[in-house]
Amino acid sequence: MNMLLYLIPIALFLGGLGLAAFVWSLLSGQYEDLEGAAWRVLDDGDE
């Protein structure tokens, strides 16, 4: 049972990391132009 003392904080921390990553990507404007992002992947930049 003592294992839980480590495992639960670790699980919460990892989940929290995911949440933080989501919030960061949202605030840095990565969801502003989903359609454009889909096309930009295909652009080789060699024009």
Add this chain to the structure above:
Amino acid sequence: MTCCAVDTEGVLALGPDRVPSGEEVWLASKPLGNGLRQLDLSVPDMFCGACISTVEAAVLRLPLVRSARVNLTTRRVSCVWAEEIGGKPADPVDILKAIAATGYRTHLFTAGALDESDTLRNKLLVAVGISGFAAANIMLLSVSVWSGADAATRDMFHWISALIAAPALIYAGRFFFLSAWNALKHGRTNMDVPISLAVILSYTISLWETINHGEHAWFDATVSLLFFLLIGRTLDHIMRDRARAAITGLARLAPRGALVVDADGSRRYVPVDEIKVGDRIALAAGERIPVDAEIVSGVSDVDLSIVTGESVPLPVGAGDELKSGGLNLTGSLVIAATATAKDSLLSEIIGMMEAAEGSRAKYRRIADRAAGYYSPVVHALALACFLGWGFLDGDWKHAMLVAVAVLIITCPCALGLAVPVVQVVASGRLFKHGIMVKDGSAIERLAEIDSVAFDKTGTLTMGRPRLTEAVDADDRDWAIATALASHSLHPLSRTLAEHAATPALGFEAVTEKPGEGLEAATPEGIYRLGRHGFACPGEPVGDEPRRAASEVVLSRDGVMLARFYFEDMLRPNASAAIRALDKQGFATTVLSGDRIAVVEETARRLDIPLWFAELNPKEKVEACEKLQSAGRRVLMVGDGINDAPALSAAYVSMAPATAADVGRQAADLVFMHDGLDAVPMAIDISRRAGRLIRQNFALAIGYNVIAVPIAIAGYATPLIAAVAMSTSSLIVVANALRLNRRSEPAMPQRQVRPVLAGTRRTA
């Protein structure tokens, strides 16, 4: 890639939308400091990756541009440019010119309301993320509890759950709490009242249970409920956002300023709001009239189609009154302002719109109406359970738990999703067909209409003339007429010029007589193209008067060579759309501001029995209200400034993308493609959405009928509640997706501009 090759014809046809002046661009850019400014431009024709790189490359090539980024979702380009390059002030118009040179249309664009809704969207998304995080973790802990954790572990898990749930509840739940509080404060209920109550009560009871080492805690239900409902709320918001972004992107360049001529003859550029009564304004051909004014000098033709619905340009001269919003077509004018921008026609119209918003303000969303019946029943049921178990059993704690279980089980999780999911799917489908919906209530209202009223100019017709007949025109006459016509901005000339044969004839000295026509002196004689009395002075007007058609005559030295007849072109698929509406039993009407003869002709061609002509904006509203007071629910389709009040007065309204800004703002739906078949299609999709919403309600109620007795009997454990809630939500979402089932070609149709109509030579 060729998918986006913009036809040059289409770009050229935009003639009257002139390039704005440097001052206007300056006013539209926002300063960033350090001598940099940011300019947001709307480029509505961008569709794919090639468009992104073309536009970005074209703009970045300019020395004054520091950075440029295309947003394809909103079809906008945002450029940062330097105010000075090499010590000289930069000319930001170059940016617009560079984009125009690649063949894309651009217009200036003012941000504002959009930024605000973007922040709300981000807040909602963060809330979804946080409640999702909390729900997932609590669910994991709950699964351990359900699989039989012993007492001490269970207590610890409950405490951790409580700790995770509390901040998530406060942060993510505030949207519901605030809305519920607002509703209660005004003595109403909405869907958020039962939601908030269930969430808060279940959390409190769970906490209490946890403190007392109880067996059941409902933290997982509390938070996953919030998670599901926030998804619904966010989808609803994003749907509205997308439509709003697309519609704002269309905002055509309203005059932001005008060239005011001072008493000493000097000219300065003044923003529209600062124009005073009596100011003299120089108005070039191709410019819109900024404020109500009177002509001081000059003659011209004015296109009032968007203001009054009149399809034929009006010749004007000194002393004539002009209404703001009209387009000066052929000659330069000096006008004196008779009203400030605040008191001009447009503000009158906006006042009428506000007065007309009766039926719409009264409309209550289906979900809110459902909540009106739902919440009293649910709350009474929970109270009855509490009292019933309490008196029967004597165990008040157990009675409380049962009552909370009833509240959680009946909490309108499925109901909260039932409406928004269907509406989001429906608006996605409409979006694919080029129809933007401003909000979900528009879909609900559109499903309930039984009559359709159309405006004529710009709605049933394109507001663009079409050559219907050429009389006595041989090849030489054609060449001369089209070459002459290419020198004018008048809509009839432009249409005629589109029929130009190659190679075009060159004329050296073509003069335009505003209100009359064009004249060219050549060695063969003086050619004239224009109205009958101008081209052939002294000759009686033609043998067959066609009142509905406009006539243009070509003459040499006063002798008639050829005649051309024009009609306002019907919107593509107009008659098919009207037939489809007839077949489905809708009553159709025309409400137009145009002349009787023209309206009658259009109504006859489209087979619409009931029509009204020469209506002013107020009479349009009255016509709408008369229909509605007779118990009808009217869809108004219109585009002009004069339609805007009627668009607000109608039960629900639609406007084409080419509509005046104010008309587009007033309408609930905006269609992007030229075809009028958007109207029956929107009605059809809305009706199917309405059916699905009712089915979803039935499903949600059916689920309650099964689950509530279990809860009342006291058998609903948190596990059963979690399973039941998730299943019902999934079923409702799956049912909503059925709207997508009838597969149609999903390719967005490109807007095809009719370049040439088929009636080239009918001599």
